[in-house]
Amino acid sequence: MLEQLEGIRERFEEVAQQMGMPEVVSDMAKFKKISKEYKDLEKIVKEYKKYKAVIDHLAEAKEILNTEKDEGLRELAKEEIDELEPQKEELEEILKEMLIPKDPNDGKNAILEVRAGAGGDEASIFAGDLFRMYQRFVEKQEGWSLSIMDLNEGTSGGFKEIIAEVSGEDVYGKLKFESGVHRVQRVPATESQGRVHTSAASVAVLPEADEVDFELNMSDIKKDTFRASGAGGQHVNKTESAIRLTHLPTNTVVECQDGRSQHANYDKALTVLRSRLYEAELKKHNDAISSERKSLVGSGDRSDKIRTYNYPQSRVTDHRIGLTVYNLPTVMDGEIDEFIEKLRIAENAERMKGEA
Known part of the structure; x- marks a missing residue:
C-alpha cells in the first residue's frame, strides 16, 4: 500500500x-x-x-x-x-x-429524472413528494445546486415528469443509488374509505456527459420549436421558445421548455440528450464486460423496485440492503444520508470482491 x-x-x-x-x-x-x-x-x-x-x-x-x-x-x-x-x-x-477503484462517473454532475408510475393522480403527487425530498437533500449538501430543466405537472398536484440538473462535487457518486422504482403505501387525500393505496414513481439519475465524454454528431439531431405550455408566467405561449430535440439514429426525444429563451432551452435539452445517450452507451459497455455479475446494490434499471415508503407505519425500507428506518417524515425532508452511506459501503465491498 x-x-x-x-x-x-x-x-x-x-x-x-x-x-x-x-x-x-x-x-x-x-x-x-x-x-x-x-x-x-x-x-x-x-x-x-x-x-x-x-x-x-x-x-x-x-x-x-x-x-x-x-x-x-x-x-x-x-x-x-x-x-x-x-x-x-x-x-x-x-x-x-x-484506493478502491471508483466509478469514473462519480465526480460528475447529474441529470435527475422523476416520473409518476402506476397509481394515477396519487403517483403524480408521490413523484412531487420524491422530488421535494431530493431538493431538500441538495440544499443540505455544501456547494450543490439544483436547476429544473423540464416538468409536466400532474392534474391533482405533483408531477407526471420532472427533470433537473444537479451540480456540485461528487453529485452522481451520491445520487446514483436513487435510480429505480420507489413505491409508496398510504391513504390518498381523495380516498373517502380510508383505504391504503400503493403507487409508484421511477427515478433515473444519469451522469452528465461532457462533450469530451460523448461525441454527438449534430447532423443526427432534428430540432423542433414549439410554444411552451403550463405554468411559467407571461412569456408562455407568446413565442416558440420550447425546444424538442430528436436523435434520429436512436429515436431518443428530449423536450425542454423551462428556460426563458429558445437558446437556454436548446442548451439544456442538448445536455439531457447527450447524458441519456452517454448512459445508454455506458450501459451497453458495462453489460458486455459484466453480463454475469450483478452488483449488490442493483443494476439501477428503472424496473428495479428499490425502496418502499409506508406512511401508516412511518417506515422506509430499502430492499437492496434490507435497511428499514421508522422516521419517514425526516426521510421525506431530505435526510437520506443513511441509505446513501450504507449503499456506498455495499458497493465498495462488492468492488473489493471484484478486485480480489
Whole structure:
C-alpha cells in the first residue's frame, strides 16, 4: 500500500506542475480534466501525509521504548504508542477505501429524472413528494445546486415528469443509488374509505456527459420549436421558445421548455440528450464486460423496485440492503444520508470482491 501511495504522491506533484503550464491553462477541456484529477489526488495525499506522520512518530516512540533506560521517558513513549496505534489503524482503513477503484462517473454532475408510475393522480403527487425530498437533500449538501430543466405537472398536484440538473462535487457518486422504482403505501387525500393505496414513481439519475465524454454528431439531431405550455408566467405561449430535440439514429426525444429563451432551452435539452445517450452507451459497455455479475446494490434499471415508503407505519425500507428506518417524515425532508452511506459501503465491498 505504501508503494501505491508514494506513486500517487508523485503523480499529484506532476499534476500540480501541469496546472500551471500555459498549454493546459489555455485549453479549457484539458484544464478541467487536470483540475479534477488534482482534487481527487489531493484528498488521498492529504490522508497519506497524516498516515506517514503517525508512522514516523510511532517508530520514534518504539525506538525510545526499546533503547531508553529512563523509566519516565519509557512511560511517555508507551502512552504515545497507545494513542498512535488506533490512529494508524483508522487512517489505514480510510486509505484502503480511497484506493478502491471508483466509478469514473462519480465526480460528475447529474441529470435527475422523476416520473409518476402506476397509481394515477396519487403517483403524480408521490413523484412531487420524491422530488421535494431530493431538493431538500441538495440544499443540505455544501456547494450543490439544483436547476429544473423540464416538468409536466400532474392534474391533482405533483408531477407526471420532472427533470433537473444537479451540480456540485461528487453529485452522481451520491445520487446514483436513487435510480429505480420507489413505491409508496398510504391513504390518498381523495380516498373517502380510508383505504391504503400503493403507487409508484421511477427515478433515473444519469451522469452528465461532457462533450469530451460523448461525441454527438449534430447532423443526427432534428430540432423542433414549439410554444411552451403550463405554468411559467407571461412569456408562455407568446413565442416558440420550447425546444424538442430528436436523435434520429436512436429515436431518443428530449423536450425542454423551462428556460426563458429558445437558446437556454436548446442548451439544456442538448445536455439531457447527450447524458441519456452517454448512459445508454455506458450501459451497453458495462453489460458486455459484466453480463454475469450483478452488483449488490442493483443494476439501477428503472424496473428495479428499490425502496418502499409506508406512511401508516412511518417506515422506509430499502430492499437492496434490507435497511428499514421508522422516521419517514425526516426521510421525506431530505435526510437520506443513511441509505446513501450504507449503499456506498455495499458497493465498495462488492468492488473489493471484484478486485480480489
